Amino acid sequence: MSTILKINKIRLWIITFTIITAIIVSAWITLGIPELMKLPSDYQLIIEHEVEDRIIDYWGGPLSESIPIKETSISRSNTEDDHLIIDSSLIAIDLKTGDIIFDSFQTFEVNPYTREHASNVQGLFELPPNVKKQTYELFSSLTHSPLTLKFEKENTRLGLDVYDFSCGSYQVDDSNAWDEFAPNPVFLDTTCKMSVEPITGQIVDFQQTWHDYSIENGEIIDVAIGSKAVTDFSISVLVKSAQNKIQLYYVYETIIPILMSFIACTLLIGGIYREKLSIRIRQNIQAEIQLEIAKQKIKNERLITIGESAGRIAHDFRGLSSLIRMNLELIQISNHDLKSSKQMARIFRAVDTIDRQIESIMDFVRxxxxxxxxxxxxKIFESVKNSIDIPASIKIDFPKTDVNFWCDEKECEQLFHNLIMNSIESIGDKDGNITIKLKDTEKQFEIIFEDSGTGISSENLDKIFEPLFTTKKTGTGFGLASCKNIVERLRGTIKVQNNPTVFIIVIPKNQN
Known part of the structure; x- marks a missing residue:
């Protein structure tokens, strides 16, 4: 793989992971975070107010003493579809008498994502997360009336940063609330202040004042003057709730995107490292393959050279061997002396050994x-047995069953001859056994040669079939190499095991 291709592949990794990361983070920001930050299906908000109110008993009369009142705002969701259905109640109780002096109930249909009213009510049910320093229209569960919130300033409540908003209304006709004073018109002025945690939109404080009055002959006639404020306990609960939400929103908006980016970067770095490692491994493998090919090429060239030289030498030696044998036979005919005959027998055996060595070289070369x-x-084994001078101290057990198989008769005779002679030479002058077994399977024959010889050292097992490798003083190193060559030409395999020495030949039945 060229350097340019490697660089392009790594660039593709970077671009792909960058795009995937951007898609995942964008999907989280646009889909995941809004889903988690919407109003929950089990929405609930309970706020207690301390109220003080002074009211006239009769028209034109004085205002009463301050009446202590506890007002509770309770909002709970009861169903969820595309919108939340929230039931909201405002209950005011006279703390002196225990009487309910005010009870208002309304149902709101709210979009949980935007906090907007989904019904005919205008404005927001409550402020959304990430509050801006601007004006908001609110129809709040705290008052059951519309409020126009105007940003005033930044502030703190119990160590929590908040935005303060103000609201108010002036000369609103409130005559319907005072039927007992009809037909006199009654007007209402209100002021309020709301403190909101800006990250979550959580209300943490609300204060309101009101003044009901009438105007006669340019003079103001008081009807009611009052105020309410969230209790310290409710403020502490609301502040704690806002702090918990801030931590949760921080996880949603910061930690999780960072974690996603970190995981993506880790995968990207890991992918690049793995790709570089893979490239390095491939390069090493290719280098090893090329080195092995070069070694094999050199080895093959050497073997070709050796084979050609060995073939010429073997051919010349064969001619000399034939000449020696012919002259020995003539000498033997002309001389019948017994001693001379014993010496001649040894010479003939030596010539036979030379012939076998020459034959092993020729088998490998041709x-x-x-x-x-x-x-x-x-029949092949019978022919091999007749061609070998088997020592009396060695017993050979041939397969008990016979099979017919496709082969080259002469090649297989030479193969079995070499293996049996190899076993005989391994056993030497000692008593020993050579066992030949046959396994006939569905698709192949296994012919197993096992002997009780000295065995093969473990360091020589991998080299035993290499040309020119021999552990014998008189060997050429072509015998077992020739065996491997014959077996592979028959599309088979040959392998060796040690302790005891076992040669396993596998020849497929189908030679087509």
């Missing part, structure tokens, strides 16, 4: 086409 036919395994 690659004549296979002459495949269906042959009997027992």
């Amino acid at each position: 690659h004549t086409p296979l002459k495949l036919d269906n042959y009997s395994l027992s």
Whole structure:
């Protein structure tokens, strides 16, 4: 892989992960956060007010002493579809008598995401998160009346940063609330102040004053003067609720996007590292393959050179061996002396050994086409047995069953001959056994050679089939290499095991 392709692939990783991260974070911000910050389906808000009110007993009479009143605002959701249905009640109780002096109930249909009223009521039910320093129209559950909130200043409540908003109304016709003084008109002036935590939109304080009055002949006739304020207990509860929401919103808006980006960056870095590691591994593998190919090429070239040289030498030696054998036979014919005959027998055995060494070299060098036919395994073994001078101290157990299989008869004779001779040489002058087994499976034959010889050292197992490798003083190093060559030409495999020495030949039945 070229350097440009590597760089482009890493760039593609970076671009892909950047796009995926941007999509995930954007989806979280646009879909996840609003879903978590909407008004919950189990919405509930309870606020207590301390109220003081002074009211006239009769028209034109004096205002009464201050009446202590406890007012409770309770808002709860009861259903959720696309909108929340919130039941809201305002209950005022005279603390002296215990009488309910005011009871108002309203139902609001609210969009949980925007906090806007979804019915005919105008404005917001409550302020949304991330409050701005601006004017808001509110129809609040605290008053059951519309409020126009105007930003005044930044402030604090119990260590919590808040925005203070003001509101008020002037000369509002409130005659319907005072039927007992009809037909005299009654007007209402109100002022209020609301403190809101800006991150969450949570109300933490609300104060209101009112003045009911009438005007006769330019003079103001008081009807009622009062005020209310959220209790200290409710303020502490609302502040704590706002603080908890701030922490939660911080997790939603900051921690989770950072965590998403961190995970994406970690995956990106991990992906780049993995890609670089993969490239490095591939480069190392390619380098190793190229090195192995180069080594194999050199080895093959050497083997070709050695094979050509060995072939020429073997051919020359074969001619010399034939000449020696022919002259020895002539000498033997002309000399019948017993001693001379024993010496001649040893010389003939030496010549036979030379012939076998030459034959092993020629078997490895020459690659004549296979002459495949269906042959009997027992007959091949019988031919091999007759061609070998088996020592009396060595017993060979051939397979008890016979099978016919497709092979080159001469090649298989040479294969089995080499393996048996290898076992005989391994056993040496000691008593020993050579066991040959046959396994006939559905698709292949397994021919197993096991001997009781000295075995093969573990460090030589991997090199045993290499050309020119031998552990014998008189070996050429071509015998087992020739065996491997023959088996592979028959599309089979040969492997060796140690302790005891076992050669396993696998030849497929189908040679087509």
